[in-house]
Amino acid sequence: MHSAPTKPSAPSRRDLLAGLGLAAAAPLVLGAAPRRAPRDQPSRPAVQGGRTVLLRGASLVLTMDPALGSGPLGAVGNADVLMRDGAVAAVGPALRTPPGTWVVEVPGRLVMPGFVDTHNHLWQAAIRGGCTDRDLFGWFRGCTDPQRGRLTPAALHSIVRLAALDAVQSGVTTLVDWVDIFSYDLIESYVRALAGTGLRFTYAMYPPAPDAVLLTKVKRELVDPVPLASFQVATHAARAAESHNRAHWEAAQELGVMLNSHVLERPEQRGDDPVGVLTDIGAMGPRLLINHAVHLTDAEIAAVAEHDVRAAHCPLSNMRLASGIMRLSDLAGRGVKVGLGLDGGTNDSSDFHALMKAAVGLQRVRTTRAEVFPQVPDVLRMATLGGAEVLGVADRVGSLTPGKRADVVVVDPAALNFAPRFDWVGQIVFNGRPENVEAVFVDGRALKLGGRLVDVDTQRVVREAEAAAHRLRTA
Numbered sequence: 001m002h003s004a005p006t007k008p009s010a011p012s013r014r015d016l017l018a019g020l021g022l023a024a025a026a027p028l029v030l031g032a033a034p035r036r037a038p039r040d041q042p043s044r045p046a047v048q049g050g051r052t053v054l055l056r057g058a059s060l061v062l063t064m065d066p067a068l069g070s071g072p073l074g075a076v077g078n079a080d081v082l083m084r085d086g087a088v089a090a091v092g093p094a095l096r097t098p099p100g101t102w103v104v105e106v107p108g109r110l111v112m113p114g115f116v117d118t119h120n121h122l123w124q125a126a127i128r129g130g131c132t133d134r135d136l137f138g139w140f141r142g143c144t145d146p147q148r149g150r151l152t153p154a155a156l157h158s159i160v161r162l163a164a165l166d167a168v169q170s171g172v173t174t175l176v177d178w179v180d181i182f183s184y185d186l187i188e189s190y191v192r193a194l195a196g197t198g199l200r201f202t203y204a205m206y207p208p209a210p211d212a213v214l215l216t217k218v219k220r221e222l223v224d225p226v227p228l229a230s231f232q233v234a235t236h237a238a239r240a241a242e243s244h245n246r247a248h249w250e251a252a253q254e255l256g257v258m259l260n261s262h263v264l265e266r267p268e269q270r271g272d273d274p275v276g277v278l279t280d281i282g283a284m285g286p287r288l289l290i291n292h293a294v295h296l297t298d299a300e301i302a303a304v305a306e307h308d309v310r311a312a313h314c315p316l317s318n319m320r321l322a323s324g325i326m327r328l329s330d331l332a333g334r335g336v337k338v339g340l341g342l343d344g345g346t347n348d349s350s351d352f353h354a355l356m357k358a359a360v361g362l363q364r365v366r367t368t369r370a371e372v373f374p375q376v377p378d379v380l381r382m383a384t385l386g387g388a389e390v391l392g393v394a395d396r397v398g399s400l401t402p403g404k405r406a407d408v409v410v411v412d413p414a415a416l417n418f419a420p421r422f423d424w425v426g427q428i429v430f431n432g433r434p435e436n437v438e439a440v441f442v443d444g445r446a447l448k449l450g451g452r453l454v455d456v457d458t459q460r461v462v463r464e465a466e467a468a469a470h471r472l473r474t475a
Helices: 013-018 122-127 136-148 153-169 184-195 212-223 239-255 267-272 274-280 298-306 315-320 328-333 352-367 376-391 424-430 458-474
Strands: 052-062 075-084 087-092 102-105 110-113 115-120 172-179 200-205 229-236 259-263 288-292 310-313 338-340 408-411 437-442 445-449
Touching: 052 408, 110 376, 110 424, 115 153, 115 288, 115 338, 115 376, 122 136, 122 153, 122 172, 122 458, 153 172, 153 184, 153 437, 153 445, 153 458, 172 184, 172 229, 172 259, 172 376, 172 437, 184 200, 184 212, 184 229, 200 212, 212 229, 212 239, 229 239, 239 259, 239 267, 239 274, 259 274, 267 274, 274 288, 274 298, 298 328, 310 376, 315 352, 328 338, 328 352, 338 352, 338 376, 352 376, 352 424, 376 424
Parallel strands: 052 102, 052 110, 115 172, 172 200, 200 229, 229 259, 259 288, 288 310, 310 338
Antiparallel strands: 052 075, 075 087, 110 408, 408 437, 437 445
C-alpha cells in the first residue's frame, strides 16, 4: 500500500498524447530476456485513444479463432495485431503500418483476447479476507449482510472502483456484476464507478421486489448511455420467491436482456428447487445464466443442456465457502456453455490465472483423472471466447477475429514466475499471475501499459477504498 517517494506516478492520457512513441524492445533470443522500457519510462504513443494501434512482433498470438491460426486456440507465431477504430483489423506477420499508427513493440510477449468474467460482486471488495472460517450462509450473516446496509454512494464508488481496477490490471476486459444494491443513488454511484474504469461491463440488477419501473429506469438512464455497458435482470430462483422470479423473468423479456440467477451453490438449497422454478416460469433457455450450479442432478444437467442454458463456474469461491465442486466435465460433455467467474469477495482477488488453474485442478481432484475436461486449451477458451458465448456477445468479443472489438491483453513471460519457456500455452494457466499482464486494451483503448494502469493514481484509489471500508466497519 505504501511505496518509496521516488516511485513514478502512472502515465496519464495527457502524457500519452504528448509522447513520442514507444521505445523499441530487442527481439527475444535464446538465453536472453527481451530488453524493455524501464518502469519509470512508460510506453508513450504518439496517438492514443483507440484509433489505430499496431502491436508489432509478438512471439505468440492466441486468437481463439481456429480459422485464424493453428490448433483450437488459433495460435500464430511471430505476428502483429492491428487495431483500428476500436476493432481488430488484422492479425498476421509483418502487417503494413498505416500512417499515424501508434506502434507498440511486443517481441518476446504473448498476445491474446482479454478475460471475460461471467460472475462478480465487486462491492464485496469492502470485506476481502473476511469471514474466512464461514460457509456461504455464514459469509452472508457475518460479512455481506451487515456491510450492505451501511453503504453510502461515496463509499460504494471508492470500493467498486478499486475492485474494477484490480480486474483490469489482471487482464479482465469484460465482466458481469451481479448487484443486490437497491436505492437509486447507490446504483448510480455503482454504475458511475464501473464506467469510469473503461471496462466492458454488464450490470445485473437484483430488485428485492418485482419493480419493473426501477429496472427500466436504471437500464435506460444509467446503463444504456454508457457505450461499453449492458444490462441483465438478476434473481434468486426459489419456490418461496417464485412470484418474484416470474416477475423478474417477465421484466427481462420486456427489456430484451438475460435473466441471471444463483442456482444450487450449496446442497442445502436443494429444497428451493431452483431449476424446477426456472422451468415453471418459462425461463429455461439461452437467455438464462445460472451461477455456481454446483449441485445439479443428472436430470437437471440434461435439462440445462437441452435448453441451452448458460452457466458461470466460480471454482475459487466455491472452494473458499466449502460449497463443493461443479460437475464441469459432465456439463461440458452435454455441450453446456460455461464461463468462469471471480465471484466477488470470496474470490479474494481478481487473479484469472489462479481461477483457470483451479478450474482444471478441481476436476482432476473430483475424478482422479488427469485427462478430464478442462484441459489447458479448454480453460483458456472458457476464460475468453467461452465466456463471451455464455453472455451472448461472442459476435463482438472473446477472440481476435478481425471485425470484433479490440479487447486485447499483452502478457510478458520474461519473469521469475513464468520463465524459462517450455510450453507457453500451459504456462499461461499454471504459471501466470496478474503482474505478467503488461498491457490491457478495451475497445482499442489502453487501460494498462508498461505493467501499470493508465491515468490511475493507484495509491489514491487504495487510500480512498481503505477509508471507505473503515467507515463501513465502524458505522
